[in-house]
Amino acid sequence: MKINIDEQYCQGCGICIHVCPKNIFQLSGKRSKRGYLMPETVNEENCIECGLCEKYCPDICINVVKDRVKK
Amino acid sequence: MQELAEKYLRRNSLPFIFCPGCGDGQILNATIRAIDSLGIKDKIACTSGIGCSGWIPVYLDLDVMHTVHGRAIPVAEGLKLSAPEKDIIVFTGDGDCIGIGGNHFIHAARRNIDLTVVMVNNYIYGMTGGQKAPTTPLKAKTKTSPYGNEERPFDGVQLAIASGATYVARWSTYHIQQLENSIKKALLHEGFSFIEVLSQCPVQAGRNIFKEKDPWKMMQIFKNNTVLKGKEKKGDQSKIVIGEFVNKEEKEYSQYLADIRREINEN
Amino acid sequence: MFRKKLSDSGLKILQGNEACTEGAIAAGCKFFAGYPITPASEIAEHMAARIPQSDGVFVQMEDELGSINAIIGARWGGSKSMTATSGPGFSLMQEGLGYGIITETPIVIVDVQRGGPSTGQPTSSSQQDIYQAKYGSHGDYELIAYAPSSVQEMYDFTIKAFNQAEKYRVPVIILADEIVGHMRERIVIPEEIEIEKKESPSFCQTPYRVDESLIPPSVEFFQGHNLIIDGQLHDERGLRAAHLIDVSERLVKRLSEKILQNIDEITDLESYQTEDASLIVITYGSVARPSLEAVKQARSAGLPVGFIKINTVWPFPEKKLQELTGKSNSIIVPEMNLGKYYREIRGVLRDKNIISMPLVGGNIHKPVEIFNKMREVFDNARIS
Numbered sequence: 001m002k003i004n005i006d007e008q009y010c011q012g013c014g015i016c017i018h019v020c021p022k023n024i025f026q027l028s029g030k031r032s033k034r035g036y037l038m039p040e041t042v043n044e045e046n047c048i049e050c051g052l053c054e055k056y057c058p059d060i061c062i063n064v065v066k067d068r069v070k071k
Numbered sequence: 072m073q074e075l076a077e078k079y080l081r082r083n084s085l086p087f088i089f090c091p092g093c094g095d096g097q098i099l100n101a102t103i104r105a106i107d108s109l110g111i112k113d114k115i116a117c118t119s120g121i122g123c124s125g126w127i128p129v130y131l132d133l134d135v136m137h138t139v140h141g142r143a144i145p146v147a148e149g150l151k152l153s154a155p156e157k158d159i160i161v162f163t164g165d166g167d168c169i170g171i172g173g174n175h176f177i178h179a180a181r182r183n184i185d186l187t188v189v190m191v192n193n194y195i196y197g198m199t200g201g202q203k204a205p206t207t208p209l210k211a212k213t214k215t216s217p218y219g220n221e222e223r224p225f226d227g228v229q230l231a232i233a234s235g236a237t238y239v240a241r242w243s244t245y246h247i248q249q250l251e252n253s254i255k256k257a258l259l260h261e262g263f264s265f266i267e268v269l270s271q272c273p274v275q276a277g278r279n280i281f282k283e284k285d286p287w288k289m290m291q292i293f294k295n296n297t298v299l300k301g302k303e304k305k306g307d308q309s310k311i312v313i314g315e316f317v318n319k320e321e322k323e324y325s326q327y328l329a330d331i332r333r334e335i336n337e338n
Numbered sequence: 339m340f341r342k343k344l345s346d347s348g349l350k351i352l353q354g355n356e357a358c359t360e361g362a363i364a365a366g367c368k369f370f371a372g373y374p375i376t377p378a379s380e381i382a383e384h385m386a387a388r389i390p391q392s393d394g395v396f397v398q399m400e401d402e403l404g405s406i407n408a409i410i411g412a413r414w415g416g417s418k419s420m421t422a423t424s425g426p427g428f429s430l431m432q433e434g435l436g437y438g439i440i441t442e443t444p445i446v447i448v449d450v451q452r453g454g455p456s457t458g459q460p461t462s463s464s465q466q467d468i469y470q471a472k473y474g475s476h477g478d479y480e481l482i483a484y485a486p487s488s489v490q491e492m493y494d495f496t497i498k499a500f501n502q503a504e505k506y507r508v509p510v511i512i513l514a515d516e517i518v519g520h521m522r523e524r525i526v527i528p529e530e531i532e533i534e535k536k537e538s539p540s541f542c543q544t545p546y547r548v549d550e551s552l553i554p555p556s557v558e559f560f561q562g563h564n565l566i567i568d569g570q571l572h573d574e575r576g577l578r579a580a581h582l583i584d585v586s587e588r589l590v591k592r593l594s595e596k597i598l599q600n601i602d603e604i605t606d607l608e609s610y611q612t613e614d615a616s617l618i619v620i621t622y623g624s625v626a627r628p629s630l631e632a633v634k635q636a637r638s639a640g641l642p643v644g645f646i647k648i649n650t651v652w653p654f655p656e657k658k659l660q661e662l663t664g665k666s667n668s669i670i671v672p673e674m675n676l677g678k679y680y681r682e683i684r685g686v687l688r689d690k691n692i693i694s695m696p697l698v699g700g701n702i703h704k705p706v707e708i709f710n711k712m713r714e715v716f717d718n719a720r721i722s
Contacts, residue, residue: 006073009085013092018287036091054073055104055247058096058286059087060080063073081566084577116559118411129566129578134559136414137568138407139437145371145404149411149419152395153369154560157415175407178400332390 002044006061012036016053016062022046079103081132088126092286094244094270098191099127101247105254117160118147120167122198124191127162141171144179147186155325158258165192165206169225180234180263184324187257187264190227193272194280201275211280227267228316237262239317243269243293246313261323269293339532347529354492354519355380358448359388361496362420366533368394369412369419371405373427376460377516378450381422402427406434410443414559414567418500422448425458425467435509436475437569439593442554444503448512450519453700462700463516465623465674471511472652478590480597482604483511483652485622489523501534502604506596507554513651517624517702547574552596597653605655608647609662611637615644617668617715620683622648625672625703632708643712651679656686663687668715670695672703
């Protein structure tokens with residue numbers, strides 16, 4: 001997985017869904033153990049590693065694994 | 072877990088107490104990035120007051136004092152003056168800083184003591200359930216202003232400027248990168264730094280004042296109702312000015328005291 | 339504990355407030371934050387001049403709330419710290435004092451009492467804050483309070499206060515008053531004093547974990563522990579535990595027990611001719627002076643009287659008082675208030691005749707007034 005959302009801490013606020021310029025986040029329809037509606041990632045290959053999801057997340061629970069080789 | 076979260080968060084205090092989408096988490100996020108980019112984790116201690124913003128540094132794996140309401144700044148002053156080579160960050164809210172803590176705030180700014188004060192402005196007293204705050208807009212309906220707020224709000228930035236703060240900035244959680252940059256600048260700045268952050272409180276202020284519960288939509292409200300300093304339209308008072316207002320060098324208080332001590336003991 | 343040599347030992351004539359400052363500096367005070375208030379301002383003034391000479395910091399804060407909070411921050415930053423005020427300022431400091439109690443911060447607060455209530459009598463003495471010292475802040479707790487009765491004691495008790503604050507990780511009050519604060523007397527500055535110093539653990543993740551002493555470890559900021567110090571009820575790690583009933587109960591009880599289980603070491607009483615006394619005068623602070631004089635005169639007149647001076651008014655020295663007053667049947671308690679400490683004594687010495695000698699308005703008891711009271715007690719006893 002390139003983009004990890006830590007379900008232990010995510011509160012389903014949805015900010016990542018709006019902030020990603022490549023629309024990689026969407027609602028998954030599933031709930032975490034804490035009961036929040038979780039986001040999921042789609043088309044991760046489109047990720048440009050801008051880091052906005054990491055910076056804007058209020059629960060600091062999104063981790064973007066950066067490619068070692070620059071595109 | 073995210074790498075920075077691993078490095079900076081106090082594991083046994085998680086998860087955050089913040090509501091989903093609360094700006095406090097974003098401000099904590101930006102602070103961690105600012106500290107990490109400067110590489111000064113070992114040089115920092117934090118204080119905070121009471122309120123939702125008071126919880127921000129509790130989650131940091133640093134020396135942290137969660138003080139009583141309105142007194143985060145004098146505690147920070149005591150810390151700074153006994154360890155002047157350290158950096159002290161104060162997390163405070165609009166009520167904590169310019170309500171009950173107002174007197175300490177203006178005097179600390181007047182002294183130009185080297186602190187970085189991050190005032191989270193969510194326009195309401197959130198932790199206690201949604202009462203009005205010194206920054207609540209006129210006519211806004213809250214739990215203690217059911218007929219509409221009869222008081223004009225304070226502008227924290229103007230108070231800071233008038234009190235003599237030597238670094239003053241205002242951003243919002245929408246402007247998260249600029250906020251991170253300002254926190255960095257404030258940490259490097261030797262003097263009293265004040266950063267006001269417009270922050271969404273989806274549960275209390277969102278519901279009562281902004282009529283908007285979605286955190287992203289509240290961030291859009293901040294985006295659309297603020298204007299960068301220097302880009303204001305002439306005569307247009309409808310938007311909140313954000314940006315850097317003051318950035319100057321003046322004699323810092325703890326240094327001044329150290330100079331006097333040196334002089335006394337040399338003679 | 340370590341012994342510290344003093345460079346200014348010898349005889350000095352000092353004002354009480356000055357002596358308090360000198361004692362603080364001798365004890366290693368490196369931070370003073372205060373706000374001017376009569377009759378305590380001389381402590382701030384003297385500190386402003388003296389503390390930078392010993393590489394310390396003086397700040398005149400914007401109010402007393404700033405002062406009490408600044409000294410707490412300073413102690414966690416590594417500097418022994420003190421503030422000084424009078425009744426009205428002490429009232430303002432109560433919330434901060436509570437924060438010092440729950441965080442177990444070693445600080446010293448001097449209250450040079452004046453007449454109250456409210457603005458009261460700024461330039462007259464009283465002992466009206468005796469309950470405020472113990473019960474002024476909200477919540478249940480114990481602390482240590484000294485009542486100096488001379489300029490020498492203003493010096494000596496201040497040093498003791500710093501030591502006990504460090505030893506028990508508790509705020510210590512010095513309950514002085516305008517008379518002892520403003521009087522000038524000759525004092526002896528000793529050649530060396532003992533300073534309490536405890537070793538900090540090398541790495542502490544549990545700043546509130548205790549052993550059988552019930553006293554938490556001596557830790558500070560900037561030692562690498564990454565401490566979380568919180569005013570909410572907390573667990574051993576300092577993390578919020580206000581929602582956990584058993585942890586909360588344990589903490590609140592421990593804050594009192596850490597003092598009460600060491601009450602014999604903490605409490606300090608002096609007695610004069612109590613062994614065969616049927617009447618004993620018990621008091622504290624500057625009222626001890628006319629009281630001792632009256633007792634001596636009464637003894638010369640053949641009355642079997644004694645005297646107890648309470649140096650540590652809190653925690654209340656119940657056991658020691660019971661031991662010292664065993665043979666007596668009457669107790670007189672002169673105080674410059676409407677009779678407060680008298681109630682505490684009456685509560686524990688229930689088999690005795692306890693007589694209050696309240697005095698408000700700004701005067702202090704005269705020896706002849708106390709002598710006449712003693713005489714009256716004996717006369718009544720003979721008649722009944």
